[in-house]
Amino acid sequence: MGSERGSVPPEIANAYPEDTIRIMLATDNHIGYMERDPIRGQDSINTFKEILQLAVKHQVDFILLAGDLFHENKPSRECLYRVMALLREYTFGDKPIQVELLSDPDEGKAAETSFPAINYEDPNLNVSIPVFSIHGNHDDPQGAGPEGALCALDVLSVTGLINYMGKFDLPLGAANAADDPVAASASGIAVRPVLLRKGNTHLGMYGIGNVKDARMHFELRSNRVRMYMPKDKDNWFNLLLLHQNRVRHAAQESVPEGMFDDSVDLVVWGHEHDCRIVPEPVAGKNYYITQPGSSVATSLADGESMQKHVALLEIQGKEFCVKPIPLRTVRPFVLESVVLSEVAEDQGFELTDQMAIMKFLKRKARLSLLDLHFHLWLNLTIAGERTYRSSKRALGRTQRRGCRGGRRRA
Ligand SMILES: [Mn+2]
Numbered sequence: 001m002g003s004e005r006g007s008v009p010p011e012i013a014n015a016y017p018e019d020t021i022r023i024m025l026a027t028d029n030h031i032g033y034m035e036r037d038p039i040r041g042q043d044s045i046n047t048f049k050e051i052l053q054l055a056v057k058h059q060v061d062f063i064l065l066a067g068d069l070f071h072e073n074k075p076s077r078e079c080l081y082r083v084m085a086l087l088r089e090y091t092f093g094d095k096p097i098q099v100e101l102l103s104d105p106d107e108g109k110a111a112e113t114s115f116p117a118i119n120y121e122d123p124n125l126n127v128s129i130p131v132f133s134i135h136g137n138h139d140d141p142q143g144a145g146p147e148g149a150l151c152a153l154d155v156l157s158v159t160g161l162i163n164y165m166g167k168f169d170l171p172l173g174a175a176n177a178a179d180d181p182v183a184a185s186a187s188g189i190a191v192r193p194v195l196l197r198k199g200n201t202h203l204g205m206y207g208i209g210n211v212k213d214a215r216m217h218f219e220l221r222s223n224r225v226r227m228y229m230p231k232d233k234d235n236w237f238n239l240l241l242l243h244q245n246r247v248r249h250a251a252q253e254s255v256p257e258g259m260f261d262d263s264v265d266l267v268v269w270g271h272e273h274d275c276r277i278v279p280e281p282v283a284g285k286n287y288y289i290t291q292p293g294s295s296v297a298t299s300l301a302d303g304e305s306m307q308k309h310v311a312l313l314e315i316q317g318k319e320f321c322v323k324p325i326p327l328r329t330v331r332p333f334v335l336e337s338v339v340l341s342e343v344a345e346d347q348g349f350e351l352t353d354q355m356a357i358m359k360f361l362k363r364k365a366r367l368s369l370l371d372l373h374f375h376l377w378l379n380l381t382i383a384g385e386r387t388y389r390s391s392k393r394a395l396g397r398t399q400r401r402g403c404r405g406g407r408r409r410a
Helices: 043-057 077-091 152-158 213-221 340-347 354-383 388-402
Strands: 021-026 062-065 131-133 189-191 194-198 201-208 225-227 237-243 266-270 276-281 288-291 309-316 319-326
Touching (some): 043 062, 201 309, 276 319, 340 354
Parallel strands (some): 021 062, 062 131
Antiparallel strands (some): 309 319
16 A cells, blocks of 8 residues: 555555465354244355355465354354354364464463463464454343353353454443443553564554444543554554444444544454445545455345455555455345336236235346346356456445445344
8 A cells, every 4th residue: 555545445565475464354244143044044154154265265364253253142052063163174273373473372361271362372272274353242241240241252262263352341330331431430441452473564453342332432532442552553554353333323323433543554344234345545544444244134225235245354564455255155135126106007916906916026026136146147257257456346336336325233
């Protein structure tokens, strides 16, 4: 990206593999979504498997997830079992780890244990692709007490399958800091980074797991989000990972894009399901935002019908580059509206004839899907041959098509 930040997505001018950190970027996998559904039940886990396979194929240094790995706060036993099996299958092995951990491996480790918080620092584990994740609003630690303070990611972390970051202690009574700032006056949000080095590249990852938007808003406004940056922070690539509303729903029910520390280089924004993975500059700021979007559609919204992607994020020194990768296992999703009173005459049915209306709608849905299948097939076939540049253009087109409104809960 040289020095100026423009509207063109950043690139790395001269890439040296020994200095380039390669990251598989994904988020909001919502594993377990509709798991009892006979047709869609396996969708989320299938796509998670595809993402792990892509990580292996692209020989990434690690995988970075921005929350909502699980759809349910207490995932079913089968759901946990399958995620654990996949992580063990694809992220353990002999491939050497090339990112050196410079921060304290014990930061955030489990109480009364001797093993480190970062799985590949444990000599008893043979990790090939570390997975780093924050929690989302679906899989967050809820409440206090020995069980309430734990979430599903804690379970994966204590088994050495993921590296759970961005969990900061919520002092009792501080959860509603926005309603009661006095009760929360002693807290604020302390963000301690995971510090990594590969060759000459230094990467600081600052994770903030989901909190209520009103609280995040309050903490940012009050300048109470304290990021513990190394003294020579300008020599680091500083990546911020968060899981909050980006689209404004009502006052303080989202987090403004421009409120983060000036030392941040890239924000990875989880929670929003629309794919806006190509980095977007933020007015008046030095950082970009990449919003990978979910890997499974969980609501009837325009944004969910856009092509879903993960990305290969490459970082070298202060330069970075995001290469979107379309996901092939995602169930195609078409959203169209039909005004029956406008088409009734053309189609020759009465508005009171339910049978005829159903017949018309079924036919319409079938044709829309056929049309989509054809275009998907065309896109995916050609995407394989395309250069990165042209797939970025295609992504832009998909995004513009899918950008129309649509309120929803992610
Ligand atoms: Mn979410």
